[in-house]
Amino acid sequence: MIDMYVLKDVIENLKNGEFVIVFDSQNREDEADLILPAQFSTPDKISFVLNHAKGMFCVAIDKEIQRRLNLYVPYNTQDSCAFTVTVDHKDTKTGITAIERSKTSKELANPNAMASDFKIPGHVNPVVAHEGGVLTRKGHTEAAVELCRISKLFPAAVMIEILDEKGDSHNKEYVKSLAKKFSIPITTIDEIEKYILLNQPTVQKEAEADLPTQYGKFKIFAFKNHFSQKEHAVLINQTFNPSQPVNVRIHSSCKTGDVFHSLRCDCHQQLEFFLQFMAENKNCMLIYLDQEGRGIGFANKIKAYAFQEQGFDTYEANNLLGFDDDLRDYFDALHILRFFGISKINLATSNPEKVSFLQDCGIEILKRISIPIVINPYNRKYIHSKILKKKHEILIKGEGVFENF
Ligand SMILES: Nc1nc2c(ncn2[C@@H]2O[C@H](COP(=O)(O)OP(=O)(O)OP(=O)(O)O)[C@@H](O)[C@H]2O)c(=O)[nH]1
Ligand SMILES: [Mg+2]
Numbered sequence: 001m002i003d004m005y006v007l008k009d010v011i012e013n014l015k016n017g018e019f020v021i022v023f024d025s026q027n028r029e030d031e032a033d034l035i036l037p038a039q040f041s042t043p044d045k046i047s048f049v050l051n052h053a054k055g056m057f058c059v060a061i062d063k064e065i066q067r068r069l070n071l072y073v074p075y076n077t078q079d080s081c082a083f084t085v086t087v088d089h090k091d092t093k094t095g096i097t098a099i100e101r102s103k104t105s106k107e108l109a110n111p112n113a114m115a116s117d118f119k120i121p122g123h124v125n126p127v128v129a130h131e132g133g134v135l136t137r138k139g140h141t142e143a144a145v146e147l148c149r150i151s152k153l154f155p156a157a158v159m160i161e162i163l164d165e166k167g168d169s170h171n172k173e174y175v176k177s178l179a180k181k182f183s184i185p186i187t188t189i190d191e192i193e194k195y196i197l198l199n200q201p202t203v204q205k206e207a208e209a210d211l212p213t214q215y216g217k218f219k220i221f222a223f224k225n226h227f228s229q230k231e232h233a234v235l236i237n238q239t240f241n242p243s244q245p246v247n248v249r250i251h252s253s254c255k256t257g258d259v260f261h262s263l264r265c266d267c268h269q270q271l272e273f274f275l276q277f278m279a280e281n282k283n284c285m286l287i288y289l290d291q292e293g294r295g296i297g298f299a300n301k302i303k304a305y306a307f308q309e310q311g312f313d314t315y316e317a318n319n320l321l322g323f324d325d326d327l328r329d330y331f332d333a334l335h336i337l338r339f340f341g342i343s344k345i346n347l348a349t350s351n352p353e354k355v356s357f358l359q360d361c362g363i364e365i366l367k368r369i370s371i372p373i374v375i376n377p378y379n380r381k382y383i384h385s386k387i388l389k390k391k392h393e394i395l396i397k398g399e400g401v402f403e404n405f
């Protein structure tokens with residue numbers, strides 16, 4: 001279930017000049033940082049940060065600030081934290097007191113500040129967010145800058161890891177009790193990512209042309225997600241009215257099924273059904289998503305097939321390769337629908353996850369279009385697992401096939 005109000009409290013707090021706490025993921029640093037938009041720095045707040053968080057005092061900034069202030073990054077930081085040289089504001093003395101670190105932090109968030117306003121080295125460590133934000137790097141720096149941007153604040157944030165009494169940075173209970181004691185909202189980098197994926201377009205239209213096919217004449221569009229580099233195809237009828245309900249199929253690419261007509265899955269049957277449906281019905285849209293093998297990619301899907309030959313089902317095979325059951329998401333499809341101004345659809349799918357995701361995102365699903373599927377000895381187990389484990393509502397064509405499951 002997608003929480004559409006994700007980050008509401010967090011944004012409110014940030015706008016009011018208050019702290020928030022951000023956890024990164026367990027398989028990354030597994031740490032929590034205390035974050036404050038740098039424009040709201042005051043000696044009291046910085047003193048609070050130094051007393052209660054106790055990690056490394058940094059100010060996360062975006063690339064534009066780094067360029068304007070000419071802050072040199074002395075390390076190779078392709079995937080890691082892009083720390084710049086340390087700075088103090090020119091009007092500070094030693095630079096270390098809460099008053100002085102507050103001054104330096106606040107001036108880093110001054111849009112009119114210049115390089116000559118700062119002394120190097122100093123006692124505040126700016127760190128530059130990677131371009132693309134949390135969609136390209138899931139670090140606290142990117143999260144902190146992104147939170148400022150989302151909250152329509154200047155993209156600079158004081159950021160410091162929270163250490164417990166013993167200096168441990170992985171004590172979740174300590175972080176939670178601190179948050180409770182001082183009423184500081186907690187969020188995660190995953191939540192920030194979800195907010196961005198829901199609220200800002202993930203794809204751009206790159207091109208469009210006519211596409212005559214053996215089924216009929218359609219229009220084709222190329223969409224690209226510039227963060228993931230994925231390219232999606234969209235086919236629509238030549239006359240198309242997005243204000244009327246649209247018959248939509250969201251199809252995940254399946255090279256083996258769609259191209260080679262593999263009998264291991266139902267993908268080709270579904271694709272062919274829908275292309276024929278498009279030829280016979282008005283107002284249709286096929287969104288062909290570049291997420292092969294439920295998102296694990298072509299080579300891994302073939303590896304998964306090898307496991308299935310040993311008797312594992314399609315989800316177990318994924319797990320044996322170290323992946324979750326299904327790595328797909330439908331954010332790009334959502335933004336493609338929004339691009340065309342579509343809000344009411346009939347969806348051709350058997351997958352309840354697609355239905356509930358789109359509904360949670362405000363797309364009204366008037367009707368589910370069932371696609372009849374023929375079972376054969378090669379796709380039986382695959383279809384069975386989808387029905388049994390993922391509650392797919394598959395319309396089986398032909399009689400008595402279930403007895404053989
Ligand atoms: N990892 C993995 N992916 C598979 C396997 N078989 C098919 N796929 C991929 O599964 C995706 C299709 O997903 P399905 O779960 O069959 O169906 P769905 O798209 O969720 O549901 P429908 O909307 O009804 O088609 C395509 O990306 C296929 O490449 C398999 O055994 N393992
Ligand atoms: Mg960190």
Ligand SMILES: [Mg+2]
Nearest residue numbers: 252266267270
């Ligand atoms: Mg399918």
Ligand SMILES: [Zn+2]
Nearest residue numbers: 254257265267
């Ligand atoms: Zn397939």
